[in-house]
Amino acid sequence: ETGVTQSPTHLIKTRGQQVTLRCSSQSGHNTVSWYQQALGQGPQFIFQYYREEENGRGNFPPRFSGLQFPNYSSELNVNALELDDSALYLCASSLANSGTDTQYFGPGTRLTVL
Amino acid sequence: AQKVTQAQTEISVVEKEDVTLDCVYETRDTTYYLFWYKQPPSGELVFLIRRNSFDEQNEISGRYSWNFQKSTSSFNFTITASQVVDSAVYFCALRRYSGGGADGLTFGKGTHLIIQP
Numbered sequence: 001e002t003g004v005t006q007s008p009t010h011l012i013k014t015r016g017q018q019v020t021l022r023c024s025s026q027s028g029h030n031t032v033s034w035y036q037q038a039l040g041q042g043p044q045f046i047f048q049y050y051r052e053e054e055n056g057r058g059n060f061p062p063r064f065s066g067l068q069f070p071n072y073s074s075e076l077n078v079n080a081l082e083l084d085d086s087a088l089y090l091c092a093s094s095l096a097n098s099g100t101d102t103q104y105f106g107p108g109t110r111l112t113v114l
Numbered sequence: 115a116q117k118v119t120q121a122q123t124e125i126s127v128v129e130k131e132d133v134t135l136d137c138v139y140e141t142r143d144t145t146y147y148l149f150w151y152k153q154p155p156s157g158e159l160v161f162l163i164r165r166n167s168f169d170e171q172n173e174i175s176g177r178y179s180w181n182f183q184k185s186t187s188s189f190n191f192t193i194t195a196s197q198v199v200d201s202a203v204y205f206c207a208l209r210r211y212s213g214g215g216a217d218g219l220t221f222g223k224g225t226h227l228i229i230q231p
Contacts, residue, residue: 033218033219035218040223041223041224042118042205042207042221042222042223042224043159043205043219043221044221045218045219045220046218048217048218056217056218058218088157092159102149102161102164103161103219104161105151105158105159105161106158107156107158108157108158110157
């Protein structure tokens with residue numbers, strides 16, 4: 001069974017740039033969620049994708065957007081990067097409507113905005 | 115609104131001691147799920163346990179045990195005979211039962227557990 005994978009591991013960008021982070025879900029899972037974890041804080045829910053559509057969103061502005069592909073992998077896009085966007089971005093996959101839909105996390109992408 | 119409070123920012127104990135991590139939650143939902151995750155220095159969140167709100171049975175898994183008390187809105191986690199490998203940040207999380215809809219996890223701020231040899 002393949003776990004959740006994310007790429008890249010680390011990324012450095014400058015303010016105002018755009019970034020794309022990628023996530024491959026665990027085999028058999030059909031739902032992907034994205035979280036932002038600032039240093040010393042708990043993860044915060046950004047949004048969730050199911051059947052290639054966003055079906056849930058946390059308190060994040062529209063410049064945070066995403067995609068889910070037919071193979072259930074996903075991308076997180078952030079436009080007009082701000083210094084406060086520096087964080088660990090975690091992707092989690094789950095099997096919706098399975099009765100257990102526990103989220104399993106990937107290793108994360110560490111984004112630094114200068 | 116949902117909220118999870120982990121009042122213990124950091125706990126340091128000597129190996130083989132027992133340690134309890136506290137978690138208190140707030141929710142208006144009658145049906146919800148509670149979770150514990152472990153985050154080692156590598157950064158990946160490792161799932162430990164999931165508990166449904168309608169199941170208050172406590173659970174034991176090896177050296178780990180969980181005490182869920184709906185009356186006090188608490189879901190505490192105890193490690194018995196702690197080991198250095200238990201050193202990590204531990205997060206308690208809450209999710210409403212969405213009936214097939216989408217809701218993310220609401221996390222506490224985490225407790226940094228340090229096990230000294």
